[in-house]
Amino acid sequence: MRKKWLSAILPIMALPLFINLVAPQDREAPQITADTPVWDILTFLGEPTPNHQSKDAVKGASPEQGETLVTTGFASKPSGGKTGKQSKHFVCTSCHNIQKEDPDLSKADPQARLEYARDNGLPFLQATTLHGAVNRTSFYNGDYEKKYGELVKPARNDLREAIQLCAVECAQGRKLKDWELESILQYMWTLELKLADLSLTEEEMAELKQKVAAHKQGKDDETLNWLKARYLQGSPASFTKPPENRGTGYGLTGNPDNGQLIYDLSCKHCHENKRYSFFQLDDSPMTFKYLKNHIGRYSHASIYQVIRYGQQPLYGKRSYMPQYTQEKMTDQQLEDLRSYIELKAK
Amino acid sequence: MKYFYLLLFAFLWTLPGNAQIRVYQAFKDTRVINSHSIETTPRRKMDIRIGHRFGDFAGARGGWQSFYGLENAEDVLIGVNYGVSDNLAVGFFRTKGASQLQQLLHGEVKFRIFHQTADNSVPLSLTATSLATVSTMEKSENPESLANFDKFSHRMSYHAQLLLARKFSDRFTLQLMGGYVHRNQVASNDENGLLHLGAATRVQLTKVFGLIVDFAYPISSLRNADNGYYPPLGIGLEIETGGHVFQLNLTNATGLMETDYIPNTRTNWGDGEYRIGFTISRLFNL
Numbered sequence: 001m002r003k004k005w006l007s008a009i010l011p012i013m014a015l016p017l018f019i020n021l022v023a024p025q026d027r028e029a030p031q032i033t034a035d036t037p038v039w040d041i042l043t044f045l046g047e048p049t050p051n052h053q054s055k056d057a058v059k060g061a062s063p064e065q066g067e068t069l070v071t072t073g074f075a076s077k078p079s080g081g082k083t084g085k086q087s088k089h090f091v092c093t094s095c096h097n098i099q100k101e102d103p104d105l106s107k108a109d110p111q112a113r114l115e116y117a118r119d120n121g122l123p124f125l126q127a128t129t130l131h132g133a134v135n136r137t138s139f140y141n142g143d144y145e146k147k148y149g150e151l152v153k154p155a156r157n158d159l160r161e162a163i164q165l166c167a168v169e170c171a172q173g174r175k176l177k178d179w180e181l182e183s184i185l186q187y188m189w190t191l192e193l194k195l196a197d198l199s200l201t202e203e204e205m206a207e208l209k210q211k212v213a214a215h216k217q218g219k220d221d222e223t224l225n226w227l228k229a230r231y232l233q234g235s236p237a238s239f240t241k242p243p244e245n246r247g248t249g250y251g252l253t254g255n256p257d258n259g260q261l262i263y264d265l266s267c268k269h270c271h272e273n274k275r276y277s278f279f280q281l282d283d284s285p286m287t288f289k290y291l292k293n294h295i296g297r298y299s300h301a302s303i304y305q306v307i308r309y310g311q312q313p314l315y316g317k318r319s320y321m322p323q324y325t326q327e328k329m330t331d332q333q334l335e336d337l338r339s340y341i342e343l344k345a346k
Numbered sequence: 347m348k349y350f351y352l353l354l355f356a357f358l359w360t361l362p363g364n365a366q367i368r369v370y371q372a373f374k375d376t377r378v379i380n381s382h383s384i385e386t387t388p389r390r391k392m393d394i395r396i397g398h399r400f401g402d403f404a405g406a407r408g409g410w411q412s413f414y415g416l417e418n419a420e421d422v423l424i425g426v427n428y429g430v431s432d433n434l435a436v437g438f439f440r441t442k443g444a445s446q447l448q449q450l451l452h453g454e455v456k457f458r459i460f461h462q463t464a465d466n467s468v469p470l471s472l473t474a475t476s477l478a479t480v481s482t483m484e485k486s487e488n489p490e491s492l493a494n495f496d497k498f499s500h501r502m503s504y505h506a507q508l509l510l511a512r513k514f515s516d517r518f519t520l521q522l523m524g525g526y527v528h529r530n531q532v533a534s535n536d537e538n539g540l541l542h543l544g545a546a547t548r549v550q551l552t553k554v555f556g557l558i559v560d561f562a563y564p565i566s567s568l569r570n571a572d573n574g575y576y577p578p579l580g581i582g583l584e585i586e587t588g589g590h591v592f593q594l595n596l597t598n599a600t601g602l603m604e605t606d607y608i609p610n611t612r613t614n615w616g617d618g619e620y621r622i623g624f625t626i627s628r629l630f631n632l
Contacts (some may be wrong), residue, residue, distance in 0.1 A: 137428055277588070278588045279588035281590075286516060286517070287553050289552070289553065290553030
């Protein structure tokens with residue numbers, strides 16, 4: 001009799017627990033402020049979490065380790081001591097900024113980026129900033145397939161693979177160990193986009209607040225698309241050629257003031273005092289004369305050639321120069337650089 | 347002597363920190379022609395160096411019969427320099443040797459004590475070098491020979507010097523140096539210790555080409571023309587191509603390292619006893 005009573009009452013008692021487990025729950029809406037991470041809002045609105053969420057359980061991984069790897073190429077081994085340098089030639093910040101580098105994240109505008117770099121004391125670089133990298137969904141986009149071929153395929157939709165490709169091919173260094181990779185990823189998560197980065201107006205912030213407050217369950221595609229349109233999901237990359245005639249260039253009139261910005265923020269970032277290069281650039285008239293005299297040539301000493309094609313890493317000499325895509329330096333900017341060089345060479 | 351160290355310490359203490367902008371590339375290479383320059387191999391870079399001094403260009407042993415010295419090799423160097431830091435480099439070299447002591451191995455340490463700064467708060471750069479040389483040649487049974495090594499220490503010779511330089515402009519650098527060579531084994535009528543002074547300069551002609559000159563003067567009553575010794579003087583063209591520095595030079599010195607050419611230069615420009623030489627330097631990232 002007692003067993004029958006128990007068998008009847010237990011399922012009834014377990015029912016609320018079951019309902020609680022399977023029923024959708026109201027989650028707490030994120031606060032909408034300038035400091036709110038964009039990913040917090042995306043996931044609240046139903047966006048699946050990205051596959052590059054960092055794995056906290058990897059022993060030795062930390063954002064601090066990631067930061068030193070990104071900025072110096074070294075880190076402290078989990079077992080003690082210092083790692084070997086990831087690359088003999090470069091660190092991540094040779095080619096990537098770690099700050100916001102575009103005033104409007106929804107478009108790739110090299111001139112706006114150059115002016116933003118000038119105003120914020122940043123270099124003007126070939127590669128896309130690591131700031132907001134975890135908010136992007138595709139990597140090594142566009143024409144990078146022409147350069148790296150099959151290697152791009154696993155990296156295109158996987159940030160971990162993209163980091164490894166960058167470490168081995170772009171930086172000509174060693175493959176990252178798991179804890180190093182997770183450290184860099186954890187550091188990148190500290191650089192994720194916040195609402196303030198999207199430059200939303202007060203009205204847009206209020207509208208977003210309303211939409212988030214009203215959201216209960218499911219996926220709000222409309223708001224998700226609206227929010228994701230505020231920043232690029234991947235950096236476009238279009239390889240482009242030097243002008244057919246190096247003597248006449250692209251046929252555009254250059255602005256030497258703008259050219260000076262490029263020379264100072266871009267060329268000298270790597271070449272001043274041979275920071276990342278064996279080739280020295282400075283402000284001496286001899287240097288400008290050398291650059292001017294080589295503009296018209298079909299060699300990597302021509303700014304047209306080296307900026308548009310870059311250099312290839314050679315065996316035994318794996319330091320090289322990556323090219324500037326059209327989205328990183330326009331033809332007009334290249335002519336601006338030429339006009340500055342010609343002006344200073346007089 | 348302790349006052350000297352106190353003064354040196356006080357001077358170094360007053361020097362500005364790294365925050366000030368340094369003047370770089372007073373010279374393109376760590377050596378001018380025969381002598382060191384104030385430059386040190388940058389941190390984590392390896393400099394592979396090959397140097398060569400051919401035979402006399404003219405004079406009794408030069409001219410057509412030796413194809414202007416190109417068919418002879420007075421000295422040959424191969425070695426490596428490594429930048430432990432931006433201010434400290436170590437090097438290891440082998441030279442043939444151009445004097446009685448041959449088959450030489452050289453260990454070298456070079457330290458940049460301070461840098462010239464762009465704002466002129468430090469108007470000069472100062473570098474110290476030290477060199478230890480050992481001859482690995484077979485022991486001679488001839489008691490008159492310098493190679494009659496009674497002890498291992500007789501194989502050794504040393505050099506230390508200070509180099510002071512200023513880069514006056516992108517085109518012009520001047521360096522003064524003073525040093526001391528000590529040879530453990532010398533001829534009975536020679537002296538073990540030898541002070542020397544010297545000067546070097548670089549005139550940059552274009553981005554790629556520079557004119558370089560260096561000169562060393564041994565301070566010794568024994569080192570004069572009457573005894574058949576001449577001060578080493580070199581003049582050369584320096585070509586920098588990014589990663590490579592190539593020097594083509596003419597010098598009356600036959601040896602390539604200080605323990606060799608400072609005490610042992612017995613060839614005279616005036617007699618056509620100068621030679622073509624070259625040095626190739628190639629930097630690698632490590």
